[in-house]
Amino acid sequence: MSISTSVSGPGELRMRMVGRLVDAGVIEDGPVAEAMRAVPRHEFVPDAELRAAYRDEAVVTHRDPDGIALSSASAPGIVGAMLRQLDVRAGHRVLEIGAGTGYNAALLDTLVGPDGTVTTVDILPEAVREARARLDATGHTTVRVVLGDGEFGDAAGGPYDRIIVTAGAWDVPASWAAQLAPDGLLVVPLRMRGLTRSVALRRRGDRWVSEDSAECGFVPIQGAGAVAERNIMLGESSVLLRFDDDRQVRKAALDEALDRPAHTRWTGVRPPRGEATLDFWLMTLPGFCRVILMDAAFERGLPRALNAWGSMGAVQAGTFAYLTARGQGDARELGVCAVGADGAGLAExxxxxxxxxxxxxxxxxxxxxxxxxxxxxxxxxxxxxRHEQVSVILEP
Structure with missing residues (x-):
C-alpha cells in the first residue's frame, strides 16, 4: 500500500499565512490582507525554503563579516502590523526607508494602485540591485528603487502622504518631516534605551505625536543616523547581553558571574498580556539591556526567560538580571532571576x-x-x- 503526501504550493501557503494573521487580529480582512494574498513572498526570499518563506519569521539576507544582520525580510506579522498602522490609500505617494528584499515595496505598490507612487531607499548597493530585480520580476516595475542614505529620505519623489521606515531608528530626522505632506503619517521602529516600538506618528506643530504603537524588533538603521547596538556574549555562548548604546560593561566580571548561583525573586505579579508598558518601567533601571539566553544557559541551570527571544533586564557591575515566569494560565507569576556578585540585591x-x-x-x-x-x-x-527628545506619557 502506497501513501501519498501532498506538498502545499506557494499560493496555498500564502493564503494560510494571511489567514493566521487575520485570525490573530494582527491585520483586518481588508486591503492589507488582500495585498499580502496577492504578493508572492517566496519570490523575494529565493534562498529560503518555500515553507519558511511563509512562516511568521524574519529571513536575514545580508550579514557583515562578523555575522551581524545588515538586511532582512521582516516577519510577515510585523509587516502586516506596520501596514495596518500606515493606513495606505489608493493614490497615495509613499516613501519607504529600507528597501530590504523589495517585498514591502511590492505590498505598498499593490495598496497605492496605478494612481499612486512608491519610492524605496536603501544604503546597501546589493539590496538595491536585488530589490529592483525582484520587483521587476513580480510586475512592480513602477516602484522607484533608490540607492541612498535613509537619514535624508528622497526629496525628489515627495511630498509623501506616508513614510514607513523598516529599520530601527535612533532619531526622527528633520528630512522626514520636511518630505511628509501636511497631515501625513510616519510609521517608524523607534529605539528607546533598548526598546523598539513601531510608532505611528503625526506632525503636530514642532512635534510628532503617536497614534499607535506595537512591539517589534529591527536591524538598526545604517548611515548618518546609525547608532550601533552592542552585543556582549558571556560564558562560551551562554547569555547574550544587547545594549542600545556604547556604555562600558565589565565583561570579565560578568563571565565570572555565571559561576555563581542564580537568585530568583517571585513578585506575585501576573505577566503582561499584549502591548504592555512593563518594559518602559524597566528601561529606567541602570544598565538596562536585552538578555537573550542560549541553550548553554539552560545547561548551567538558569531558568528560562519570560519570552522565547529573551527578556528585558539590567546589568550592574558584575551582575545581570532578567525576567522569568512560573505557573500556567492565569496562575502564571513573574519572577526576576539575577546572576552575579549581588544577585540577591539586583533581583529584589x-x-x-x-x-x-x-x-x-x-x-x-x-x-x-x-x-x-x-x-x-x-x-x-x-x-x-541627538536631534530631539522622546517622551513617554502614560494614559488610562
Missing part, C-alpha cells in the same frame, strides 16, 4: 520595579518626539536623542 531591585508597574498595568503609552526642552508636563519618562 528589579522585582520592586515590576511591582510598581503592576499598580498601573492597565495604562497605555503615548509617545511624543519633540525639540530638546519641550517635554510635555505629563511626561513620565524623557529620553535624550
Amino acid at each position: 531591585g528589579v522585582a520592586e520595579r515590576v511591582r510598581a508597574w503592576d499598580a498601573e498595568r492597565d495604562s497605555r503609552a503615548r509617545i511624543e518626539v519633540h525639540p530638546h526642552g519641550g517635554a510635555p508636563e505629563n511626561a513620565r519618562w524623557t529620553i535624550d536623542k
Whole structure:
C-alpha cells in the first residue's frame, strides 16, 4: 500500500499565512490582507525554503563579516502590523526607508494602485540591485528603487502622504518631516534605551505625536543616523547581553558571574498580556539591556526567560538580571532571576520595579518626539536623542 503526501504550493501557503494573521487580529480582512494574498513572498526570499518563506519569521539576507544582520525580510506579522498602522490609500505617494528584499515595496505598490507612487531607499548597493530585480520580476516595475542614505529620505519623489521606515531608528530626522505632506503619517521602529516600538506618528506643530504603537524588533538603521547596538556574549555562548548604546560593561566580571548561583525573586505579579508598558518601567533601571539566553544557559541551570527571544533586564557591575515566569494560565507569576556578585540585591531591585508597574498595568503609552526642552508636563519618562527628545506619557 502506497501513501501519498501532498506538498502545499506557494499560493496555498500564502493564503494560510494571511489567514493566521487575520485570525490573530494582527491585520483586518481588508486591503492589507488582500495585498499580502496577492504578493508572492517566496519570490523575494529565493534562498529560503518555500515553507519558511511563509512562516511568521524574519529571513536575514545580508550579514557583515562578523555575522551581524545588515538586511532582512521582516516577519510577515510585523509587516502586516506596520501596514495596518500606515493606513495606505489608493493614490497615495509613499516613501519607504529600507528597501530590504523589495517585498514591502511590492505590498505598498499593490495598496497605492496605478494612481499612486512608491519610492524605496536603501544604503546597501546589493539590496538595491536585488530589490529592483525582484520587483521587476513580480510586475512592480513602477516602484522607484533608490540607492541612498535613509537619514535624508528622497526629496525628489515627495511630498509623501506616508513614510514607513523598516529599520530601527535612533532619531526622527528633520528630512522626514520636511518630505511628509501636511497631515501625513510616519510609521517608524523607534529605539528607546533598548526598546523598539513601531510608532505611528503625526506632525503636530514642532512635534510628532503617536497614534499607535506595537512591539517589534529591527536591524538598526545604517548611515548618518546609525547608532550601533552592542552585543556582549558571556560564558562560551551562554547569555547574550544587547545594549542600545556604547556604555562600558565589565565583561570579565560578568563571565565570572555565571559561576555563581542564580537568585530568583517571585513578585506575585501576573505577566503582561499584549502591548504592555512593563518594559518602559524597566528601561529606567541602570544598565538596562536585552538578555537573550542560549541553550548553554539552560545547561548551567538558569531558568528560562519570560519570552522565547529573551527578556528585558539590567546589568550592574558584575551582575545581570532578567525576567522569568512560573505557573500556567492565569496562575502564571513573574519572577526576576539575577546572576552575579549581588544577585540577591539586583533581583529584589528589579522585582520592586515590576511591582510598581503592576499598580498601573492597565495604562497605555503615548509617545511624543519633540525639540530638546519641550517635554510635555505629563511626561513620565524623557529620553535624550541627538536631534530631539522622546517622551513617554502614560494614559488610562
